[in-house]
Amino acid sequence: MASILVSVVGTITATYMFLYLLLHISQDTKEPPAIVTQIPFLNKYGLPIYTLRLPFSRIYIANDTELLPSIQAQWRAISFSVFTANTGEQLGMTKTSRETMERGLMDPDSFSISWPKYMQPAMVPGEDLDRMNKISIEAIASATKDLSANGTARVGLWQWTHDIIIRSTSKAVWGPQNPFEDEKVEEAWKIFEPGFLTLNIFPFASLLFPQILRARERIATAMVQYMRRDGPKSGSGLVRRLVEHHTRFGLPLEDIARSQIGIGFAVMSNTAPCALWMLYHIFSDERVLEDVRREVAKLVETRTEEGGGVETATNVVDLSALQSSCPVLLSTFQETLRVRTLSPGVRMLLEDAVVDDTYLLKKGNLLMMPAMVHHTSAPIWGPDANLFNHLRFKDNPRLGRTAFRGFGGGHVLCPGRFFARTEIMALAALLLLRFDVMPAGGNGSSLRRRIPRRSRASLFQITISRWSFDLEDQRI
Numbered sequence: 001m002a003s004i005l006v007s008v009v010g011t012i013t014a015t016y017m018f019l020y021l022l023l024h025i026s027q028d029t030k031e032p033p034a035i036v037t038q039i040p041f042l043n044k045y046g047l048p049i050y051t052l053r054l055p056f057s058r059i060y061i062a063n064d065t066e067l068l069p070s071i072q073a074q075w076r077a078i079s080f081s082v083f084t085a086n087t088g089e090q091l092g093m094t095k096t097s098r099e100t101m102e103r104g105l106m107d108p109d110s111f112s113i114s115w116p117k118y119m120q121p122a123m124v125p126g127e128d129l130d131r132m133n134k135i136s137i138e139a140i141a142s143a144t145k146d147l148s149a150n151g152t153a154r155v156g157l158w159q160w161t162h163d164i165i166i167r168s169t170s171k172a173v174w175g176p177q178n179p180f181e182d183e184k185v186e187e188a189w190k191i192f193e194p195g196f197l198t199l200n201i202f203p204f205a206s207l208l209f210p211q212i213l214r215a216r217e218r219i220a221t222a223m224v225q226y227m228r229r230d231g232p233k234s235g236s237g238l239v240r241r242l243v244e245h246h247t248r249f250g251l252p253l254e255d256i257a258r259s260q261i262g263i264g265f266a267v268m269s270n271t272a273p274c275a276l277w278m279l280y281h282i283f284s285d286e287r288v289l290e291d292v293r294r295e296v297a298k299l300v301e302t303r304t305e306e307g308g309g310v311e312t313a314t315n316v317v318d319l320s321a322l323q324s325s326c327p328v329l330l331s332t333f334q335e336t337l338r339v340r341t342l343s344p345g346v347r348m349l350l351e352d353a354v355v356d357d358t359y360l361l362k363k364g365n366l367l368m369m370p371a372m373v374h375h376t377s378a379p380i381w382g383p384d385a386n387l388f389n390h391l392r393f394k395d396n397p398r399l400g401r402t403a404f405r406g407f408g409g410g411h412v413l414c415p416g417r418f419f420a421r422t423e424i425m426a427l428a429a430l431l432l433l434r435f436d437v438m439p440a441g442g443n444g445s446s447l448r449r450r451i452p453r454r455s456r457a458s459l460f461q462i463t464i465s466r467w468s469f470d471l472e473d474q475r476i
């Protein structure tokens with residue numbers, strides 16, 4: 001018995017010593033300090049950048065905002081494109097197309113680095129963007145009109161926001177032949193969207209989770225039809241430019257159609273949770289609600305028309321003036337992104353890189369720039385960094401310029417930021433003007449100003465998905 005005990009203790013001690021030495025020997029002195037203490041692979045915080053040691057790999061965590069410019073400047077070696085390049089398999093693309101996507105990941109002219117830049121002209125302020133915004137706002141306006149026909153409507157906050165963003169965004173992106181108009185495709189998206197990560201993580205996921213693959217194939221079939229029927233011709237500039245780009249790189253029609261599923265993530269998967277949180281922060285705090293409603297109400301104009309001896313008055317709102325005339329609403333949007341973004345800012349080291357002339361990051365490992373850390377830094381945001389302050393950005397528009405990561409930064413700056421901002425602000429404005437919104441069966445004061453506990457979901461966290469709320473027609 002005693003000898004068994006001795007050998008067990010001996011084995012544990014030897015393993016511990018081996019791991020401890022392994023960690024120390026393989027850690028270069030120029031690398032960010034590893035957060036190893038007495039117990040290997042456990043955590044310690046408070047450093048500008050540190051190394052998280054995992055078996056056979058490392059993750060560097062950049063906490064200090066001052067390091068971000070140096071990291072961003074080395075975007076070729078510290079790569080984001082590697083992740084989009086590797087989605088071909090999960091989207092069911094052919095080997096040849098996958099190889100095209102994975103080639104030359106440090107070359108700006110390669111497929112995976114060039115497509116986000118190629119789409120940009122369609123997403124910056126201009127004709128193409130105006131057209132997308134107009135279509136999405138019209139779709140939102142029509143959905144809120146349908147709701148108001150019922151007087152009071154009870155809806156699940158997350159479900160409703162998610163559905164409305166899928167419908168308005170997909171219409172704006174894919175145009176009159178939008179594949180998501182088909183309910184079955186929309187349902188398939190709701191299975192594939194959360195299932196995509198599962199396909200990435202689990203080996204044999206296609207065998208273990210056939211329903212996710214079936215959902216993907218349903219969307220893919222609809223996208224192929226869309227391409228065959230010349231859908232992009234009447235779609236957005238975004239779709240047209242992407243199709244043009246992918247065709248130049250020789251992707252066959254079927255794979256271009258599958259790449260559109262990937263675009264679905266970019267355009268819808270961050271917008272919907274952001275919209276949800278914007279609504280939550282507005283309608284859960286009377287002060288925010290009052291401030292933004294007062295501001296948005298100024299955009300309403302009453303027009304009277306005479307017909308058949310009867311005078312009718314119509315309230316008209318110019319939503320194109322939202323950005324320029326509603327600084328409080330804009331600030332509320334930015335603050336929502338600040339407190340709710342979960343963006344981990346993950347990058348892969350394709351080569352060794354030295355950050356800020358000090359820290360050596362070794363090829364083959366991951367780097368993270370967690371937005372949650374940068375967005376809650378008290379030296380940057382002040383002592384109330386953990387509180388939601390809807391006036392924060394209005395009072396100081398230049399606040400946290402580098403630290404604000406709501407739309408990424410540097411070479412990986414979100415090209416969809418103008419579209420998403422307008423769409424979400426318009427959704428909030430239309431709800432503010434048309435409805436009183438309150439939690440089902442309660443009153444607004446039961447929703448607190450405090451930021452609720454966090455959980456996982458896309459770039460944002462969703463902890464209130466089972467909430468319902470009553471929308472009461474205001475008939476302004």
Ligand code: HEM
Nearest residue numbers: 116266267270271274343345346406407408412414416420
């Ligand atoms: C509220 C909605 C949105 C949010 C919060 C958001 C957020 C972000 C963030 C944080 C990044 C950088 C990721 C990183 O640094 O690791 C990013 C990149 C990107 N976003 Fe968005 N996004 C939104 C909507 C959109 C839309 C509507 C599009 C449609 C075009 C889009 C397309 C992209 C693309 C293509 C990239 C990669 C850019 C590149 O590789 O250069 N996003 N987005």
